[in-house]
Amino acid sequence: MPKIVECYSGYTYAQEPLAFLWEGQRYTVEEVEARWRTPEGPAFRVRADGEHFLLAYIEHQDVWVIEPVEG
Numbered sequence: 001m002p003k004i005v006e007c008y009s010g011y012t013y014a015q016e017p018l019a020f021l022w023e024g025q026r027y028t029v030e031e032v033e034a035r036w037r038t039p040e041g042p043a044f045r046v047r048a049d050g051e052h053f054l055l056a057y058i059e060h061q062d063v064w065v066i067e068p069v070e071g
Contacts, residue, residue: 003066004020005017005066006020013040017044027048031046040056042056044056
């Protein structure tokens with residue numbers, strides 16, 4: 001199942017995630033707790049609907065990686 005991330009994109013794609021679909025449920029991003037850039041693309045640690053996730057965009061494959069993380 002493809003990972004879907006809705007994000008704000010101003011001067012570049014994926015500047016800030018707003019919501020995402022994970023395991024069939026839509027999560028709304030409440031807070032971007034951290035952001036950084038990897039060699040593959042942008043990555044974010046977010047709090048969404050009370051849970052914490054890592055969202056990473058792999059630019060050359062045009063795919064998102066979504067993983068739950070400990071709060």
